[in-house]
Amino acid sequence: MNCERLLFRFEGSCEMAVEDKAQKLETMRHSASHVMAEAVKSIFPDAKFGIGPAIEDGFYYDFELPRPLAVEDLPSIEAKMAEIIAADQPFKREEINSKAAIKLFNGQPYKIELIKDLGEEQISIYTNGEFTDLCRGPHVKSTKEIKAFKLTSVAGAYWRGDEKRPMLQRIYGVAFDSRADLDAYLKKIEEAAKRDHRKLGKELDLFSLHEEAGPGLVYWHPKGATVRQLIEDFWKIEHRRRGYDIVYSPHIAKVHLWEISGHWNFYRENMYSPMEIDGIEYVVKPMNCPFHILMYKTQMRSYRNLPMRYAELGTVYRYERSGVLHGLARVRGFTQDDAHIFCRPDQIESEVKDVVELAQFMLKSFGFSEYEMMLSTRPEKYVGEVKEWDMATDALRNVLEKLKIQYKVDPGEGVFYGPKIDIKLKDALGRLWQGPTIQVDFQMPERFDVNYIGEDGQEHRTVMIHRTVLGSMERFFACLAEHYAGAFPAWLAPIQVVIIPIADRHGDYAEKLFKDLRSKDVRVQLDDRSERMNLKIREAQLNKIPYMLIVGDKEMESGAVSVRLRTGEDLGAQSFADFEKRVKAVVESRTLDQL
RNA sequence: GCCAGCGUAGCUCAGUGGUAGAGCAGCUGUUUCGUAAACAGCUGGUCGUCAGUUCGACUCUGACCGCUGGCUCCA
Numbered sequence: 112m113n114c115e116r117l118l119f120r121f122e123g124s125c126e127m128a129v130e131d132k133a134q135k136l137e138t139m140r141h142s143a144s145h146v147m148a149e150a151v152k153s154i155f156p157d158a159k160f161g162i163g164p165a166i167e168d169g170f171y172y173d174f175e176l177p178r179p180l181a182v183e184d185l186p187s188i189e190a191k192m193a194e195i196i197a198a199d200q201p202f203k204r205e206e207i208n209s210k211a212a213i214k215l216f217n218g219q220p221y222k223i224e225l226i227k228d229l230g231e232e233q234i235s236i237y238t239n240g241e242f243t244d245l246c247r248g249p250h251v252k253s254t255k256e257i258k259a260f261k262l263t264s265v266a267g268a269y270w271r272g273d274e275k276r277p278m279l280q281r282i283y284g285v286a287f288d289s290r291a292d293l294d295a296y297l298k299k300i301e302e303a304a305k306r307d308h309r310k311l312g313k314e315l316d317l318f319s320l321h322e323e324a325g326p327g328l329v330y331w332h333p334k335g336a337t338v339r340q341l342i343e344d345f346w347k348i349e350h351r352r353r354g355y356d357i358v359y360s361p362h363i364a365k366v367h368l369w370e371i372s373g374h375w376n377f378y379r380e381n382m383y384s385p386m387e388i389d390g391i392e393y394v395v396k397p398m399n400c401p402f403h404i405l406m407y408k409t410q411m412r413s414y415r416n417l418p419m420r421y422a423e424l425g426t427v428y429r430y431e432r433s434g435v436l437h438g439l440a441r442v443r444g445f446t447q448d449d450a451h452i453f454c455r456p457d458q459i460e461s462e463v464k465d466v467v468e469l470a471q472f473m474l475k476s477f478g479f480s481e482y483e484m485m486l487s488t489r490p491e492k493y494v495g496e497v498k499e500w501d502m503a504t505d506a507l508r509n510v511l512e513k514l515k516i517q518y519k520v521d522p523g524e525g526v527f528y529g530p531k532i533d534i535k536l537k538d539a540l541g542r543l544w545q546g547p548t549i550q551v552d553f554q555m556p557e558r559f560d561v562n563y564i565g566e567d568g569q570e571h572r573t574v575m576i577h578r579t580v581l582g583s584m585e586r587f588f589a590c591l592a593e594h595y596a597g598a599f600p601a602w603l604a605p606i607q608v609v610i611i612p613i614a615d616r617h618g619d620y621a622e623k624l625f626k627d628l629r630s631k632d633v634r635v636q637l638d639d640r641s642e643r644m645n646l647k648i649r650e651a652q653l654n655k656i657p658y659m660l661i662v663g664d665k666e667m668e669s670g671a672v673s674v675r676l677r678t679g680e681d682l683g684a685q686s687f688a689d690f691e692k693r694v695k696a697v698v699e700s701r702t703l704d705q706l
Numbered sequence: 707g708c709c710a711g712c713g714u715a716g717c718u719c720a721g722u723g724g725u726a727g728a729g730c731a732g733c734u735g736u737u738u739c740g741u742a743a744a745c746a747g748c749u750g751g752u753c754g755u756c757a758g759u760u761c762g763a764c765u766c767u768g769a770c771c772g773c774u775g776g777c778u779c780c781a
Contacts (some may be wrong), residue, residue, distance in 0.1 A: 169730065266776030267709025274778045277711055322772050378781055398781060432707050526781055614738040649742035663740060675741055
């Protein structure tokens, strides 16, 4: 047997083992949810049960209870669960017909609804101890196989995810194979909370939000604004290189414009209330598309000039419901890195491909390697013809397939005017946030009568591609801050270098260095306070400033600087010229992990 | 918007039915110091807002606003 085959077999079995282990964990987590339900039943005999699946890292169960739960209730439920686990109750599977099941679940309206919706003759039920549940399974053999768990939170959740149906109480828990795994997980969550962008925003003086001025409206402080400007500069250069034209458009427009686009009809609730100007109603823009269309339409466009790509860092306002606001990740006023590509139908695929590649390039440039690609298809409420939708969806799918990108399909999650590819970024706690999006649209061109003159001299309908490659500056910045825990790569760091004179007599030398670096566009700060060097280092460290230059008698004599990195590494003395070279190289290469 | 929790100095937090404290930050002074916090003094809050209960509320009740975790939503 040759090595290659051996290796292949080894990999194969390895993968299998991983899959197997994940499966076992999921089963155990699902069983844990039954155990929790049993515990809840013993405490609240009148509880009505919803559903209780396994989820990533754990499980939940939804209940209707006689009183609201608080986190304080969790320990007693956990204690009861521990008893059940210790009792080593076996899980028993039975198959019964649906009539018998409906009888069995008498007094459990949610279960009965589920049974009826299943519409099957035979259904399976699982029993452990005092608790019997409608369940497809599988489960562990007995409760003792649930090794380590913890209940984490209580929350409200609509029955079947429908806000018109009753809200049940959901208890979330996590479960692992061992105490050590559970502890490691809890530790990870604790660490992740420390890099929450809202916390970093305060600690590093990056941005603020103000209750008195309105929720969801962002104030970018100098340091946050610096990072944003650097991202925007990079974005602009990259767009020009790739054939985009940068444009600007107004912040308000007549309601009529959104009546044409269809947004008024579909999204009026999410737009800021109209204001009357000269007897005509205007709204603040919730998106930039109609503006770009108006610009496109100022001339006759030839097929020779397509595609045309209008890009704009466009600030938009959307009325988001109060409960969904979240730091910079979900706000009411935000700046999209928007662009609209006007092209011919035969150009769709290649344009989409370029956009996908641009998005990947942008994410990679900022150090994001973990993200999810989703293909969202035609929703229930849509405009246009199914034929066009299919064409647009195929174009998106083809690109994903050709680029060999792993993606998931989100059925019915497209925009009312077209299907889209979404890229979701992860925050510190592993929550996914919609980032870049690419939407193929035949509808806006139809509504706004957007055309080009073809080779045949006739008018043809232009196709639009709406896209962002970062998402919004706010959300992208939030994810970026969390990704680096506030220690931005040197090229993005709001302050790159801090100069720390040891005593006042080193001030002049320090100032000379400061002016020199500043004249070379290094973002440098001089810390000439009458404080001890130790304090200045500590503060620079807490501010995650990449380079600290310590200058005292030794350095002053030889025209040197002592370099300390924010990693804690002390590089010792080197010539100032060498240091400048080093910083220049690191910043210009936009390297992400080197100082 | 819905469910639950929370809201005390710039920040992190303690506290009680009888009109509030700590550390850090800030200010003033002393210190001039070699790789993560020098020392001393001082300033600072109508305890989220508005009502109600009470002789008296920051503390109890209600409404509202905001935040946190979920749910729903996210053009």
